[in-house]
Amino acid sequence: MAGNTIGKLFTVTTFGESHGPGLGCIVDGCPPGIPLDEGMLQQDLDRRKPGTSRYTTQRREPDAVRILSGVFDGVTTGTPIGLLIENTDQRSKDYSEIKDRFRPAHADYGYWHKYGIRDYRGGGRSSARETAMRVAAGAIARQFLLAQGITVRGYLSQMGPIKAETFDWNEVDRNPFFCPDAVKAAEMADYINSLRKEGNSIGARITVTATGLMPGLGEPVFDRLDADLAHALMSINAVKGVEIGAGFGCVEQKGTEHRDEMTPEGFLSNHAGGILGGITTGQDIVAHIALKPTSSLLVPGRSIDVEGNPVEVVTKGRHDPCVGVRATPIAEAMMSIVLMDHLLRHRAQNSDVSVSTPVIAGAVS
């Protein structure tokens, strides 16, 4: 495969370039009888949509999604769900001047050597535009997960030097950064403005969580739940790192500190991030991702052209100073897709052996 499909039982296959006729995907493996309509998908799509605030690119993307199949009388039928978003606002001219030169830290150079062909208009498949379909497919998974009592939520835990210090889920949707800390959100707004002035960008850290899971979900070896989450989250544009639970913090932890002790009343901590040996413990799943600063800058950068000559590159276009600002819904979507896939796999392989052991509570972490 050329790698445009994710999932084993709940599969999402996407197509589309940022400046072609449109973006689409096929969601296969969704069980029948799940309530679904375009409004449910649009709700999630609008959360990642650019142009919604002064702090993201002003490019207009109506992102109006159409359900082309797999839904009848308001519920899924069990057949593949075809989704389509037609592209509208495509200012190809923005890109004409970088037609023959590689942008530093962009996928251009690698694409050129891989394909020998270049759709220079907005990076083609490497454009963040591609993630719209991930969010639409993720919204379907969220509907399924909600029916199982599972909630997937994320937030921006850090933007450059600014870390969220207080935590309020309600605040997350009140600011354009998905930041759980109102005070820091205000600082972020100022910071973004200063970055835009200097034509620069910044990295970010996002945290995604899942609550309501039972223990015993996942696989022990290659398709561990944490390994599949790492794959799905690292596949998001600009992500350079993935952590589960304590993540890199455990490098300096001793076993006595790291291990999550268990009592009949529940776990005493959650350094594991809800997954041990690739399988859920029933605690919340906690994952963190690192997003690099966007490489489309107004500050000139040294590069080469297709002939290998030295050139200077300035990316005019319309870009986010911090791609992390819009990435929270995408991270939620990817985690939702992976969890639904594993829930379907679990159904298939579920044991006929009943276990009397009580499920204990997760740590209040």
Added chain:
Amino acid sequence: MAGNTIGKLFTVTTFGESHGPGLGCIVDGCPPGIPLDEGMLQQDLDRRKPGTSRYTTQRREPDAVRILSGVFDGVTTGTPIGLLIENTDQRSKDYSEIKDRFRPAHADYGYWHKYGIRDYRGGGRSSARETAMRVAAGAIARQFLLAQGITVRGYLSQMGPIKAETFDWNEVDRNPFFCPDAVKAAEMADYINSLRKEGNSIGARITVTATGLMPGLGEPVFDRLDADLAHALMSINAVKGVEIGAGFGCVEQKGTEHRDEMTPEGFLSNHAGGILGGITTGQDIVAHIALKPTSSLLVPGRSIDVEGNPVEVVTKGRHDPCVGVRATPIAEAMMSIVLMDHLLRHRAQNSDVSVSTPVIAGAVS
């Protein structure tokens, strides 16, 4: 699938419990004509083998691997390669006393809820023993990569508070920790001894690199090379985090700092870790993983038994105070498997369009 296969074209499927009759795997998709014999596999297996130094578990595992198929007259035939290691030293009695209780931070509890059945002998599939087959399969991939001029190497960059500060590839194989810094390696030896005395354990950080890659290897969307590496590396026992290049460091980097500028003479830095948009740039691939401290401790821990009653658990067994000590060859194996898989995929999809653009050098990082 139950998740015991990795790879799309170069596939590795493993089986075996730490205390069953043996461990094995089937390596499918290896092209014909590649020199291979048991000695080549044994060499890599011996690098991860326990009992080789005072600093790892004293459990004896001869780990003698047999090639059961796919090799004829000293070269691969293109048919599936069956590998088998029969288990010899299995002290099941060591585990009898934790038969009915869950070890804190072990996979026990999740396994129990997933399967309803428990092979309590050494954790079954969750045992580090399972990784022997990854190393054997990885050794086959290494043979293939070497023929393409690609070298995969790793080292222990940190153990608990001790970080490698000087760097010497030659030193890596001179100490039992795969540490590139001789002075720090000596400190690690003392540290391990003190940990064993207190019956505790510690986490570690390992770095894996690949050199000799051409630009253009990988896929743009879900099966990005970095996403597949994240999946493969996170699937290693005890790994809780994966970074590519700057990793979480890029959260606080500005775009002007992070971007790897290009000149006709080569890249000026390698914060991307050799991968942009899921595709290689031709620079070295650099990945880091975080390994948690082993949870098998002599220090008593609070837990529950299968009836949900509170119990105290002490893991006598024979365990590594730092699983990171033996994990370097495993990380190398996983990266090798992923790279070979993508090289075969690249062969299948390679373009008939020729590119005149010269390949530029990687940064001396």
Added chain:
Amino acid sequence: MAGNTIGKLFTVTTFGESHGPGLGCIVDGCPPGIPLDEGMLQQDLDRRKPGTSRYTTQRREPDAVRILSGVFDGVTTGTPIGLLIENTDQRSKDYSEIKDRFRPAHADYGYWHKYGIRDYRGGGRSSARETAMRVAAGAIARQFLLAQGITVRGYLSQMGPIKAETFDWNEVDRNPFFCPDAVKAAEMADYINSLRKEGNSIGARITVTATGLMPGLGEPVFDRLDADLAHALMSINAVKGVEIGAGFGCVEQKGTEHRDEMTPEGFLSNHAGGILGGITTGQDIVAHIALKPTSSLLVPGRSIDVEGNPVEVVTKGRHDPCVGVRATPIAEAMMSIVLMDHLLRHRAQNSDVSVSTPVIAGAVS
């Protein structure tokens, strides 16, 4: 997976119901640089299109296909190719009266028990309409195969009692039945008319061939080329049997009669149909399929309704008296998809060992 994808490296995933907004598919794994435009696809689509002659359903399906991605400046880019056909002529009322009753020999009853939900409008996914996307995807594969000197062609070898006796490739496209025998084609025309009068239908036999293949294409065990062809051809609506070469004729053949002897000048016969042990011999691939008579009849049939009560069913709609009439392009498409998939797999696994043995000619069969 829910089974809407075919292929391992060249993958085709389809969606769409006969009476929903549209049909689409994603073709993934197509190498870059292959000339492609909508006209090329339309040409093949028009060959299977109903309403083109008096002998097929008069339902109008413009089948205008749009390429939504993966093509730039007239050639494939190596990224997924999204295809869409919007539905236009959907007379759902035709189906209203069979809303609550199962049509004998239709997929209705099984679908009902599988999904618990029923899109009674024209059978949803079980409609022959779904095959339009197979033809479009197959047309892409044909472009690739042609560049390799491989030609896939089929014909109607039998309709009910009428067998083609003379053979002329030129004649195949001159009559609406894809029959290579002009005289028999005329008989078929009369036969179809008489069937329509009596409101009945008839089965058919189609032969598909591939020329220009090299020896050595395919796999030895489960993914044999003939096994993959059997899967692809049996997946076509109404197909109940698949033969390779002599097929069921070999049941009564002796080894001395069946074996295709070889000489330096070439094979002396082709009972194997071009495939031995799952791998091509370089002879023409010859496959035959049996298509059942359509079950949508004007002659009343006994059946039950969703409550299990006895009912009489008459299918008014607009249906082909012989589905085989339009199936030749579909069979060609499926064989093309399988061959392209195996050619890409061959590229990936190709040997570095060169063989001096000359390729001998195929039998003039």
Added chain:
Amino acid sequence: MAGNTIGKLFTVTTFGESHGPGLGCIVDGCPPGIPLDEGMLQQDLDRRKPGTSRYTTQRREPDAVRILSGVFDGVTTGTPIGLLIENTDQRSKDYSEIKDRFRPAHADYGYWHKYGIRDYRGGGRSSARETAMRVAAGAIARQFLLAQGITVRGYLSQMGPIKAETFDWNEVDRNPFFCPDAVKAAEMADYINSLRKEGNSIGARITVTATGLMPGLGEPVFDRLDADLAHALMSINAVKGVEIGAGFGCVEQKGTEHRDEMTPEGFLSNHAGGILGGITTGQDIVAHIALKPTSSLLVPGRSIDVEGNPVEVVTKGRHDPCVGVRATPIAEAMMSIVLMDHLLRHRAQNSDVSVSTPVIAGAVS
């Protein structure tokens, strides 16, 4: 993949050459808690074992299978099941003289061009020996199916000109041909002897059935149950044709004759062979396969050697005059594997929508 794996959720991956150290497979995806021991597997293996009667090759294959993992305390654990049969009786010398020449109608020539390397000892992967592992894996599926009330059984319906005319399941296991007709079985014995005298071979037709299935099993498009069965059955050595139900008989059937009418008391016929639109109807599944005559003959045949020179080939070895004689257990195994795979897929995708429609009885066919 190199095609040595079959199944999506219940996967079987095999390795091994007829004259290497051994044969093995990994069965992944088997749910936990299913009773299993080596005796259960051996029982099925012994049914296909050569050397059990005068009518098959006298080659001795103890075929003693070992379970290396995935079973604990007599039941499956849900982890991969590793199986191994070590080769014992390997008379490689038998093959030395055909080392450099291609046997007509063997896979030799295609293998040579595919791999460029040749394990001439008994055909390597193309040897019928490979099917032992299919039978072992199939035996695991049979255990699972039996627990669901599903029985898979097959018989030899025709050997060359001799067709079974009477039918008695009890007779099937009483003769070495799996023939349901005692009188014809006796004729077959004489026929085999005469063939052996003349050093020739003959084709055969085998029928496989499954009873006890519910309606609604399968998928609508590419992974239709009949398509997957066609793939699995065509992947058996020497199979050249596959039919479901009426098969090629439906070419001359009218719709009124072919359609299986339904009444509250049940179906009135079973021309569909239990599958409509790729999904079960609840009737018995009925499939037929055509097996070609073995190509290893004592009657000299014309061929070429690796240099392309004309040679005469006589295959001394020890071979079955009719490979169909031993193929019934293999066909049963393949059908069992496909059904178990689809049952697990069904579990994963099962609807939450309940259907009140009663399941009607199958036709007494």
